[in-house]
Amino acid sequence: MVEGEDEGRTVLSLHPALAPIKAGVFPLVKKDGMPEFAEKLAADLRKRFPVFYDESGAIGRRYRRQDEVGTPYCVTIDGQTAEDGTVTVRDRDTLLQDRIAAERVGAIIEERLSA
Secondary structure, three states, X not given: OOOOOOOOOOOOOOOOOOOOXXXXXXXXXOOOXXXXXXXXXXXXXXXXXXXXXXXXXXXHHHHHHHHHHOOOEXXXXXXXXXXXXXXXXXXXXXXXXXXXXHHHHHHHHHHHHOO
C-alpha cells in the first residue's frame, strides 16, 4: 500500500513497459474546452503508444479504474491547462503528480517506460 492510502486500492502492478495501456487521458470536467484538448492530446499520444480516454465519473474513480487494469500513467487536463498549457501526470505506483507542459507528455512517458 502506498503511504497515505488508507482505504486500499486494487492495482495491477505491471512494469510500465509491459502494461497494455501506457496512459489514460482525462479532462477534469466536460466543459471549458477540456474534452477537446484531452481528445487531441490522446490522439497525439496514440501515435506513440496505447492510450485510454475517459471523461466519465469523478477523477478519483477514473484513476482507480486505470490502476485496476495496470495503466502506469494518467494525464489530467484541468483549468490550469488553458492558462499555461500544462497538464498533470499521475504515477500509478507512487501516486506522485507532476505538472508538465502538454507538448512534453509523450516524451516524458516514453522516458519513464524505458527506465
